[in-house]
Amino acid sequence: MRPLNEMREVVIGGVGITKWGFYENAEWYDFGSEAILAALKNAEMEWKDIQAAFCGSVYQGTGSGHQAIKEIGLTGIPIVNVENACSSCASAFRLAYQMVAAEIYDIVLAVGMEKMPRGPIPSTAFRPWELKLGFNVQPANYANIAVQYMKKTGATIEDFSMVTVKNRRHGALNPNARFQKPVTLEEVMNSRLVATPLRLLHCCPLADGAAAFILCSKNKLKSKYKVITVAASTLTSGIYGEGYPPADLIPSLKYPPAMSLTELSAKQAYEVAGCGPADINVVQAYDTMAPAELWDLEELGFCKPGEAPHLLREGVFDLNGKIPVNTDGGLMSRGHPLGATAGGQIYEIVLQLRGQAGPRQVKDAKVGLAHAMGAGPNSAVTILKC
Amino acid sequence: MTKEGKMIIPLTEGLYTLPSSPYEKPQLIGSKCINCEELFFPKKEKRLCIHCQQMTLEEVKLSRQGKIASFTIVLQPPAGGFYHGPVPYAYGYVDLPEGVRVETQFTGDFNALEIGGDVELVIEKLYEDAEGNEFVTYKFKLLKEQE
Ligand SMILES: [Zn+2]
Numbered sequence: 001m002r003p004l005n006e007m008r009e010v011v012i013g014g015v016g017i018t019k020w021g022f023y024e025n026a027e028w029y030d031f032g033s034e035a036i037l038a039a040l041k042n043a044e045m046e047w048k049d050i051q052a053a054f055c056g057s058v059y060q061g062t063g064s065g066h067q068a069i070k071e072i073g074l075t076g077i078p079i080v081n082v083e084n085a086c087s088s089c090a091s092a093f094r095l096a097y098q099m100v101a102a103e104i105y106d107i108v109l110a111v112g113m114e115k116m117p118r119g120p121i122p123s124t125a126f127r128p129w130e131l132k133l134g135f136n137v138q139p140a141n142y143a144n145i146a147v148q149y150m151k152k153t154g155a156t157i158e159d160f161s162m163v164t165v166k167n168r169r170h171g172a173l174n175p176n177a178r179f180q181k182p183v184t185l186e187e188v189m190n191s192r193l194v195a196t197p198l199r200l201l202h203c204c205p206l207a208d209g210a211a212a213f214i215l216c217s218k219n220k221l222k223s224k225y226k227v228i229t230v231a232a233s234t235l236t237s238g239i240y241g242e243g244y245p246p247a248d249l250i251p252s253l254k255y256p257p258a259m260s261l262t263e264l265s266a267k268q269a270y271e272v273a274g275c276g277p278a279d280i281n282v283v284q285a286y287d288t289m290a291p292a293e294l295w296d297l298e299e300l301g302f303c304k305p306g307e308a309p310h311l312l313r314e315g316v317f318d319l320n321g322k323i324p325v326n327t328d329g330g331l332m333s334r335g336h337p338l339g340a341t342a343g344g345q346i347y348e349i350v351l352q353l354r355g356q357a358g359p360r361q362v363k364d365a366k367v368g369l370a371h372a373m374g375a376g377p378n379s380a381v382t383i384l385k386c
Numbered sequence: 387m388t389k390e391g392k393m394i395i396p397l398t399e400g401l402y403t404l405p406s407s408p409y410e411k412p413q414l415i416g417s418k419c420i421n422c423e424e425l426f427f428p429k430k431e432k433r434l435c436i437h438c439q440q441m442t443l444e445e446v447k448l449s450r451q452g453k454i455a456s457f458t459i460v461l462q463p464p465a466g467g468f469y470h471g472p473v474p475y476a477y478g479y480v481d482l483p484e485g486v487r488v489e490t491q492f493t494g495d496f497n498a499l500e501i502g503g504d505v506e507l508v509i510e511k512l513y514e515d516a517e518g519n520e521f522v523t524y525k526f527k528l529l530k531e532q533e
Pocket of ligand 1: 422437
């Protein structure tokens with residue numbers, strides 16, 4: 001196995017995103033193709049320059065990427081559809097990156113897009129007997145992790161609420177987010193109880209949306225933006241013995257893993273990128289539920305286990321903090337179109353490194369990290385550098 | 387089993403033993419690997435151990451008592467229309483002394499639940515259908531609340 005960092009350098013050719021929210025009169029192929037065209041324009045490239053396409057989505061069914069690309073025009077290139085739950089777009093991005101790194105293609109498209117099903121969505125991770133016992137409520141799955149985290153670290157429900165408050169404050173500065181209105185601590189603490197101790201505003205909202213990326217070799221780069229290199233793009237899909245209730249995984253008491261899935265994917269990413277958590281200037285962590293951002297930051301190595309709530313209160317994860325986290329508002333503000341979510345995270349890192357993040361710009365951001373988790377389970381870590 | 391002509395039906399077959407006398411108590415049925423000693427609940431249908439990949443799983447009856455690892459009171463009805471029990475309900479994990487974690491509902495006073503609390507297995511109604519047939523399941527209940 002040849003290490004990817006010994007292969008050809010891969011850079012961001014261009015990026016595109018749509019407004020995330022609910023599209024009542026458009027399908028995924030409408031806003032998916034819109035994101036692709038935006039990325040193409042941003043890359044200052046022609047459609048015929050694209051040599052392969054990896055298309056992430058979860059609920060759109062067979063040939064979903066083909067449907068989006070048909071809106072622009074079929075050109076005979078290979079189109080591969082990627083379903084990897086909430087890591088789908090990061091997985092598509094990774095495949096595109098590998099293709100360019102391995103010199104199989106020079107210019108490759110990665111897109112994530114999702115029109116979320118309306119109404120309740122039954123999880124496919126649970127067996128029939130578990131569905132009959134009501135084990136498939138995602139906030140309840142997270143609540144079980146959250147209460148153990150509280151017991152272990154002394155974190156409080158107020159700490160969890162502060163994550164929502166911070167991310168919604170950041171989201172108010174993101175014109176593409178579904179929610180652009182900040183919330184107060186009282187609003188979060190008084191929102192409807194879903195599964196004790198978690199309330200409605202501890203859960204990320206759903207949304208429709210798309211994000212697209214053109215990855216290329218450095219010699220094919222056309223745009224005059226700051227050059228951004230893909231320093232790492234890792235994916236780990238489950239390890240024996242780790243509990244992950246949203247994916248119906250119960251921890252092994254006899255054979256617990258040496259490290260968590262997130263720790264493993266982060267370790268691999270830091271190794272490939274040749275850097276560590278101390279070198280990262282901006283982070284998009286996985287805040288599908290508010291408390292998850294806290295243990296995510298710990299497992300990504302930004303602080304010691306149990307330290308995140310304290311650092312959050314100190315403002316370390318604010319826009320002007322030492323380690324700004326979820327600068328675009330995270331899943332809490334963007335909303336969660338499953339197949340596109342990881343793309344929203346990577347898009348924000350690109351804007352921050354290019355210095356194009358406007359009112360939410362982090363000063364002198366040179367290295368950024370995005371982490372997407374998901375049922376499966378999957379853990380995808382992307383590190384970009386400029 | 388009948389009660390005034392109504393049926394008492396296990397929600398799912400094969401998760402626990404059905405006592406043949408009033409002196410016998412139900413037990414959860416799991417799998418144990420005779421190669422690596424890993425334990426699983428529920429019982430795996432195949433003999434393949436997903437820890438050591440050997441065809442070495444055997445059926446085992448699990449301890450009736452354990453400790454609460456975590457729990458939550460769920461106030462939102464589960465999606466999909468598969469769940470017909472009451473809402474709110476208490477859902478979480480119990481660690482059994484032989485070294486296996488079990489996903490379960492809890493019964494009894496939800497306010498008395500605590501991590502580390504000692505619980506025991508009970509078989510209890512989850513819901514009744516329109517004809518009055520009772521669908522029963524395993525649950526765990528705090529020992530201090532057992533009669
Ligand atoms: Zn084994």
